[in-house]
Amino acid sequence: LSETSPVASFNFLDRPKKAGSIGLPLHFTEMRLVDDKGEVVKGVGSPGEIQVRGHNVMKGYYRKPKETAEAITSDGWFKTGDVGTQDEDGYYFIVDRKKDMIIRGGFNVYPREVEEVLYKHEAVAEAAVVGIHDEKYGEEVRAVVALKPGAA
DSSP states (O other): OGGGSSOSEEOOTTSOOOTTEEEEEOTTEEEEEEOTTSOBOOSTTOOEEEEEEETTSOSOOTTOHHHHHHHBOTTSOEEEEEEEEEOTTSOEEEEEEGGGOEEETTEEEOHHHHHHHHHTSTTEEEEEEEEEEETTTEEEEEEEEEEOTTOO
């Protein structure tokens, strides 16, 4: 993110490596997860929007007060737009982009999570998951899958 110039989290060399993690916040940076109601997420593994605060975070978008107000809370937290989780050791993991989230019947579905399941099938070469309008559920989950050559 250029808004957190240039980095907010890091996988430190002297700490355990966790596959898929964006690491821990840098010493001068704070990170938190926030739900759709603006409440700080409690509990290991619970998803929320990643927010970042620190001297490295921009003060605002040049001559764009509306966009700045949408991106930064009144107490200085930058809303990244990334949905993430945190493990028991404080490591952060990005689940998906907030804008990509599908809301099906009141439940949040993250396309990336569904795609990762599809990729585990030996015949799948590529997969994309999207939400489409649905009268009953608001959105319905649809997957487009390309099979590997020779797969049926």
